[in-house]
Amino acid sequence: QVQLVESGGGLVQAGGSLRLSCAASTTIFSISTMGWYRQAPGKQRELVATITRDGNTKYADSVKGRFTISRDNAKKLVYLQMNSLKAEDTAVYYCNLAVMAREYWGQGTQVTVAS
Secondary structure, rough: OOEEEEEOOOOOOOOOOEEEEEEEEOOOOHHHHEEEEEOOOOOOOOEEEEEEEOEEEEEEEOOOOOEEEEEOOOOOEEEEEEEOOOOHHHHEEEEEEEEEEEEOOOEEEEEEEOO
16 A cells, blocks of 8 residues: 655745655655646646656656755655745645556645745
């Protein structure tokens, strides 16, 4: 059973920073691609960033240069450092683990950016 628990969300002023963390309770973490997705009210869930087992990263155009995804395989953690936050970054942020054609989701953490 894979469990993903996000933390670090909250309320921040525009231009501020937050760091999200996702703790995974699974032995397959190190071989998995980890990702962050977000869903704003009334919108579909969208990709924010992913990081492969080898550390290769991919970002949505809207967050490039502002967000950084990283992982610590020893601690089974994945992070999303969010800088220069904008009101349009407001959403519920979800952690995702993908491996062997399966994927798992966390419960989400709310990020609210006040303009």
